[in-house]
Amino acid sequence: MYRMCKLTGTYVEIRRIAFDANFNVFGLNLAVEELRGRFSSGDQTLKQINIYITLPPNVPTKLFHCKIQSKHVEVGIKGNPSYLNTAGDKLEEGEDGVKSSCPLSPRRHICYNGRDKGSRSRQGMVGLSIGEKHFIQGGIAQDLRSDGRKRLTYRPISVETGNIPQANGSARVKIGATDVIASVKAELGKPSPFQPDKGKVSIYVDCSPTAAPIFEGRGGDELSAELSSALQRCLLGGKSGAGAGIDLSSLSIVEGKICWDLYIYGLVVSSDGNLLDALGAAIKAALSNTGIPKVHVAASGPSDGQSEVDVSDEEFLQFDTSSVPVIVTSTKVGRHYIVDATSEEESQMSSAISVSINRQGRICGLTKRGGAGLDPSVILDMISVAKHVSEQLMNKLDSEISAAEACEEES
């Protein structure tokens, strides 16, 4: 719903627009000058102007108040002092009001489609009342969360492998109501000139709109980018390729010329907190399910030209996942740390640390989320808690993965 203000015979010049961080228009400075008898001079005339204004959240459109008259403009929200009121402005004689020097660029004014119910509970995170938040914090402090878990207990994890037959490897992991799918595709490619003896791996995550309505369109891009970079940091090591959880040298075929490119895609189907752990588990399961085709390289051929590569359809090499780390996120709520937070508990968090730990108990990557600052001793404490939990998680995951693969072989 937008207000269409039809002005004939007057000029509206939009001088200044105040934006907040989300590019919502919070203030408009309009100058209206009346034109008298200038129609014939061939100046540009604005006969009609559409003003699109995105209201601050939780304000219904009925309370928006916009009054544009020939000598007076008032814009505001009912019951509050108006953002703009030109009642006091004096018109200057002879001034040419036609200024198109600052048109609204298409990127900056945000069209406001339909009634703004978007900020309400139905379309995003369900809001929690103060009493419920207090209950959740109390539960965490007393070591008894809303569903009866202790602070360091995971929800039941279920793993299925081989969901996507066209991919080289795939897995679906469900932790409680969180559901993610990971798939691995291997393609032949050229290694990077800085690391000619290593293959390449790239990880992308996509948040499906089925998980939450806010993920529709571009809404999930921010979260996807954050998850992708966190996973890359946890699993792939540094820029020089050192310290990667996945052994990249096993992906090399001909040094400097041909290597395997692994593309790992993660899809979030349903989100109930703890996405990073679920994605890490899914990637681990997908990698253990991955079969890289055997390659025969023809010895003949020019040394700097294309070598003949024969990709076998029948024989597969299982990928070695014994060194792939597992990711544990520990969330700080109040004074205590919990592991495997649901989305309600995540809304109460002050900060969270995701640690990826391999079988030897070594840390492979670390990410901190959340705006609250943490004392370094607290960080070390959270890391040790995560390390303690990771052993059980690693064993649980390994048994679930082997059970899933056994199940897959039967069917």
Place this chain on the structure above:
Amino acid sequence: MRGLQVSLNQTQKIRLQRAQEKIESFSSKSNPNASVTVADTIPVNFEDGVLKGHGTSELDGEVVATLCGVVERANKLVYIRTLRARYKPEIGDVIVGRVIEVAPKRWRLEINFSQDAVLMLSSMNLPDGIQRRRTAVDELNMRSIFKENDVVCAEVRGFQHDGSLHLQSRSQKYGKLERGQLLTVSPYLVKRRKLHFHHIEQYGIDLILGCNGFIWVGEHVEARDDMIVEDQVSTSEQQNATPNRYPASLEEQERTYTPLETRQNICRTANAVRVLCTLGFSINVEVIMEMVNLSSSLNLDIHEMLGAEFCVLIAEGEAERRSLKKKKG
């Protein structure tokens, strides 16, 4: 079973299947004509004249179902009631909802229905308990009664002209709900009964089964008599009481937390409701209490109630109960 998040091993799958078959065998014997699927003909007596309601259509002179459900008849009206329908409100239903907007002289609540419900300021008891006309000052202080995202319990008073609901919460047992958790289940699982508020003394918890599928499990709060409170407490203290209910400092907050034992009972009850929802059985107090007693007698950890073994046990228990009912009736 929809949405079963637990993975069952082989024996558990077999047991669950057997229990489900047993339950189905008991229910299908009652009134086989009632349930229809798409394109089934509905037996109608044409001489009486028939009004075709929702879910029916005429095909080749016969009344045919377009939905899967149960045939309901009311005088000349024939319609299909689907099994997993949206919540269908009736006057007098007890409802639990969440405030999404504070509008002039009313609150808008989300109640798991196609439209939002409206709770008028005049349908609400004032905090001081006096019956008087609502003034402008009352309207400005609406936020001190209910804010956005508060959980509220109310009763359906009627329907507005556009189909949305009018609510009222005139007695002490209705009102804001704090100190507990709100669960969402499908509305068809909560049948209409005489009593929707249950105060379970032995555990000290309140259980409110909203007909719209929102179920509140929380610590027991005595329904205060506002008149007496007004006399005893001076006005200045009362003004300080509400903002300090959730004090900012961590130590004071810790003192106001729910005691551990009540919390355990709340969590057990909530998990019992979750299990019933995944299995698709109707939710009522007796079944919930039985499940809580069963889990404590088996010494199950509270979060193990959501595991596979307990689900299968409950399904078998339900099959037993229905076979006993069948033998009696």
